[in-house]
Amino acid sequence: MSVEQDLVERARRMALEVAPRGAEIEAARQIPPDISRAMGEAGFYRMFVTADRGGLEVSPRTAAEVYEALAQGDAACGWVAFIAATTTLAFGRLTDQAVGEIMARSDSLATGVFAANGIATRVEGGFRVTGRWDWGSGSPNADWIGGGCILVEDGEPLKNSAGLPRNHMLFFARDQVTSLDTWRVSGLSGTGSTAFAVEDVFVPEHHAAGVLVKSLPDRPLYRFPAFSPLAQGVGAVALGVARAALDEATRVVGEKRRGGSSAPLSERAHTQIEIARAEARLRAARALFYQTIDAAWEAAQGSEPLSLDHSRDMRLAVNHAVAESVAVVDAMYTLAGGTSIYAVSPLQRQFRDIHVATQHFMVSPNILETVGRLFLGLPTTTAGF
Structure with missing residues (x-):
């Protein structure tokens, strides 16, 4: 198993550990210190630190798969992991001394x-x-x-x-x-x-990033569009939350009976149609999301700057992934009926989490406007894109 595959497997295992602590995490209004330390020890906070500075220097796809997996256990864990990883991209303009001081411990955040x-x-x-x-x-x-x-x-x-x-x-x-x-x-x-x-x-x-170090390292990670990893963090968390909601709703309808019926909700045609639609929406959005990342990462292996088309496609895929994830969560929340509103149900938290994720500026409607202008060949300002 490669380092990158092992990292994703660690995230999947951790998701299983944090899922039962969702209510605790939410009540604390922060990741509990023991979970934060475990995430650091697992390497999730140094995925974008370059290898020559003790980091893992993984591909953006691997990082997104980590966030997605963590978010299936708890959205906050996936979110903090992507904020930490993308923050370290600024290390490209810091000295070795500074990076060594900031990431002095294996679990440094x-x-x-x-x-x-x-x-x-x-x-x-x-x-x-x-x-x-x-x-x-x-x-x-x-x-x-x-x-x-x-x-x-x-x-x-x-x-x-x-x-x-x-x-x-x-x-x-x-x-x-x-x-x-x-x-x-x-x-x-x-x-x-x-x-x-x-x-x-x-x-x-x-x-102070960029004061003593004026240029970025000549590595694929720094040829990748600068703002794309941040946007992809939002998209990956949304995909993880949607998968968790779909799995939870599938479990609920397999057990729940309504109106004195002896048959579970899963036997109803409406339930079957909603589950099928949700699977299609989520899988299609996920496929586009990772396809655009893979294409850009392949291009980043060369020495030439990436074309604006790669940024355009990735930002479109992120916004689409978030929109489709919201649609899936909303449908699953509704499908489970009154079960969804109770505090013990993960669905009520997933419903709230996904709608807060939509408010991040990286997935605002303005992004789609910019993408549309680029497809139409119109003069477009792409600062921060």
């Missing part, structure tokens, strides 16, 4: 938010940083937390080649960060995606 909500003022040896970031998924358990910042020197923001303020991710040690208790939400509660803030903290220069 680094998370972050790329949005430039911080101001980093240049001082001797580094930066003084103040800022506040929302959506800090996984941050309650993180050893290091990154935040996007505008760099300021001599009172003026540093500009990029387009004349806009430069956005750099700076990494803060856990004890420099104040966690804000904002994460009281309808779904994905266990992700611990609370806001966090720093106030006039010092960050050494080598912990």
